[in-house]
Amino acid sequence: xxxxxxxxxxxxxxxxxxxxxxxxxxxxxxxxxxxxxxxxxxxxxxxxxxxxxxxxxxxxxxxxxxxxxxxxxxxxxxxxxxxxxxxxxxxxxxxxxxxxxxxxxxxxxxxxxxxxx
Amino acid sequence: xxxxxxxxxxxxxxxxxxxxxxxxxxxxxxxxxxxxxxxxxxxxxxxxxxxxxxxxxxxxxxxxxxxxxxxxxxxxxxxxxxxxxxxxxxxxxxxxxxxxxxxxxxxxxxxxxx
Numbered sequence: 001x002x003x004x005x006x007x008x009x010x011x012x013x014x015x016x017x018x019x020x021x022x023x024x025x026x027x028x029x030x031x032x033x034x035x036x037x038x039x040x041x042x043x044x045x046x047x048x049x050x051x052x053x054x055x056x057x058x059x060x061x062x063x064x065x066x067x068x069x070x071x072x073x074x075x076x077x078x079x080x081x082x083x084x085x086x087x088x089x090x091x092x093x094x095x096x097x098x099x100x101x102x103x104x105x106x107x108x109x110x111x112x113x114x115x116x117x
Numbered sequence: 118x119x120x121x122x123x124x125x126x127x128x129x130x131x132x133x134x135x136x137x138x139x140x141x142x143x144x145x146x147x148x149x150x151x152x153x154x155x156x157x158x159x160x161x162x163x164x165x166x167x168x169x170x171x172x173x174x175x176x177x178x179x180x181x182x183x184x185x186x187x188x189x190x191x192x193x194x195x196x197x198x199x200x201x202x203x204x205x206x207x208x209x210x211x212x213x214x215x216x217x218x219x220x221x222x223x224x225x226x227x228x229x230x231x
Contacts, residue, residue, distance in 0.1 A: 004160075031217055043207060043221035056216040090160065094217050104149055104168060104217060108161040 002027065004093050004109035012115045018079040021112045023091035025072050031055075031096025032074035033106065034066060037088040046089075049074055050096045078114075086116045119144040119210050123222035130229055132200055138193040138225045140208030148210040150191040151219065152182055155205045164206070167191065178202075203229045 005024045013019050025032050033056075034046040045058040049068035068074045072093075078085055092106040124139040142148065152164040165176040172184040182193045191208060205226050209219040 033217060033219070035219075035221075042223045043209075043219075045218045045220065048216050048218050050216070056218040058218070092161075092219075096217060098214055098216070100169065104151075104166065104211060105163055106217060106219065107163075108153075110160045 004091060004107050006089075006091055006109040006112050008112060009110065010113045010115075012117065013081050014117055015081055015083060017081050018077065019081060019114060021076045021078075021089055021091075021114070023074045023076070023093070023109060025074070025091075025093030026107055029093040029095055029107075030072055031094045032068055032072065033092045033094075034074070034076050035090045035092065036060075037090060037111070038086075043090075046076065055096075081116045083116050086114060088113050119146075119148060119212060119220045121208050121210055121220055121222035123206075123208055123225050125225050126223065127226045127228065130198055130227070132229055132231050133197045135196050136194065136198050136202075136227065138206050138208075138227065140191045140193065140222060142189050142191065142208070142210050144189075144210060144212070146215070147213045149213060150182075150184055151209045151211065152180070152191070152193050153207045153209060153221075155207065155224075157204070161207065164193075198227070198229045200229050200231060202227060 031050045033048040048056040052068045063079045066076045088111045090111045092108045094106045120143045122141045150167040153161045154164045167184045175181040208222040
């Protein structure tokens with residue numbers, strides 16, 4: 001079974017630009033979550049999509065947005081980039097089921113390293 | 118809201134020594150608990166999890182963690198570490214019935230030397 005893929009793996013952008021990152025989950029997984037990893041703040045949850053609907057949202061400004069397509073692939077967009085947006089962006093896929101019989105296992109992709117100059 | 122505190126940012130140990138990585142959490146609702154590991158230049162991998170049942174959970178590579186509800190802790194232990202265990206370890210919580218969002222601690226870097 002193929003793992004979670006993220007494209008591109010590396011990206012360099014300039015302040016004020018916008019960027020779109022892509023995540024393809026494991027086949028059959030309906031949930032995709034996005035995380036930002038920085039040396040200072042660590043791993044922070046951005047948002048989760050399940051069956052094309054945003055199910056959860058972290059504490060990030062509105063410049064960060066996402067969407068999920070019918071094939072469960074997800075994109076994350078950051079508008080008006082700031083230097084502080086430089087980070088490793090990780091996506092994680094899971095079946096997305098909740099409740100006592102769910103596994104809650106998430107599988108992470110390798111990440112997209114975004115550098116804002 | 119939930120929060121996770123990993124009490125040690127770095128833990129250096131010698132090979133074959135025991136190790137404990139500490140994790141405490143705070144939450145007003147019931148949570149699930151996880152340990153993830155990140156090897157150098159690799160993505161995150163689930164090491165073990167506590168959802169319900171026995172409070173002692175074990176991984177296939179010798180790690181174990183015990184959920185202590187009264188102390189709101191989920192410490193990770195291994196009786197004898199190997200060089201290959203060198204990695205960053207993250208403790209995380211997820212709210213029951215609140216989706217699969219993970220709240221992570223800041224991480225503990227385990228450095229195993231010979």
